[in-house]
Amino acid sequence: MHLITLSFDDGFLKSNLKIAELYERHGLSACFNIVASAHRPEFRLPNPTHGPPVGDFGVWNELQARGHEVMPHGFRHANKSRMPLSEAQDLIRRGLDVFTAELRGFDPRRAVFNFPYNASSPELEAWMPTVVRAYRTEGARGPIMPLPNPGQTRLDTTSAGPGNAEAAVDRWIAELLSRPSGWLLFCLHGLDEEGWGPIRATYLERLLARLAATPSVRVIPAARALAEAPAPF
Numbered sequence: 001m002h003l004i005t006l007s008f009d010d011g012f013l014k015s016n017l018k019i020a021e022l023y024e025r026h027g028l029s030a031c032f033n034i035v036a037s038a039h040r041p042e043f044r045l046p047n048p049t050h051g052p053p054v055g056d057f058g059v060w061n062e063l064q065a066r067g068h069e070v071m072p073h074g075f076r077h078a079n080k081s082r083m084p085l086s087e088a089q090d091l092i093r094r095g096l097d098v099f100t101a102e103l104r105g106f107d108p109r110r111a112v113f114n115f116p117y118n119a120s121s122p123e124l125e126a127w128m129p130t131v132v133r134a135y136r137t138e139g140a141r142g143p144i145m146p147l148p149n150p151g152q153t154r155l156d157t158t159s160a161g162p163g164n165a166e167a168a169v170d171r172w173i174a175e176l177l178s179r180p181s182g183w184l185l186f187c188l189h190g191l192d193e194e195g196w197g198p199i200r201a202t203y204l205e206r207l208l209a210r211l212a213a214t215p216s217v218r219v220i221p222a223a224r225a226l227a228e229a230p231a232p233f
Contacts, residue, residue, distance in 0.1 A: 002177060002217045003148070003184070004219050005183070005222045006031065007114065008031060008032050008033065013052070019204065022201065026208050027212075030068045030221070032063065032068060034055075057102035064104065069222070071223060074115075074116050076095075079119045081117075092131065108132050109132070112222045113134075118136065118138040119137070120138075134153045143187075144176055146183065161197025
């Protein structure tokens with residue numbers, strides 16, 4: 001079996017609505033990771049690639065009700081590997097508090113926290129399982145992991161940019177399918193011109209059609225993959 005998770009960060013409204021539409025055409029669930037304060041007027045853009053309009057929790061609750069996965073990407077888009085541990089922990093807790101208050105049914109114990117910039121630290125990685133089910137960070141050996149197991153807390157990923165990321169996605173999918181089994185978790189952002197390392201909507205439509213027609217492949221959100229991991233014998 002080959003699991004594929006395309007993990008879309010930052011919550012760009014136009015892109016996320018289109019992504020959801022494309023996934024639904026194939027009976028699939030998308031994986032969205034949201035900066036908890038990005039929709040607020042006082043939010044300060046970390047860089048120009050975050051300029052496109054983002055959704056709010058009205059949108060995220062609607063997409064979740066339609067079967068998509070909505071997970072935390074921080075209170076603000078900050079590189080937590082470059083700040084004191086206590087400050088990073090506080091930002092993570094604040095983001096989880098917003099999700100608990102605003103996203104219907106949210107439970108941190110079942111959540112995947114997706115580090116901005118895929119940047120963590122050994123100290124944060126040791127602490128994360130005390131506040132969430134799992135966390136996503138840059139994989140030293142790339143974004144392909146063994147099939148998920150119930151005790152797994154670290155999810156390895158990678159991304160590509162700032163230009164079009166399609167070649168990297170294709171390369172990693174080909175690598176996954178060359179193996180007997182595995183789980184590919186690739187970090188993306190927006191469609192067309194939105195976000196860092198975008199892909200085209202037309203490309204995503206063709207890709208999902210191809211993956212849905214591949215017998216060994218299952219396209220699945222990250223937390224769901226963990227929740228459905230088989231128990232050890």
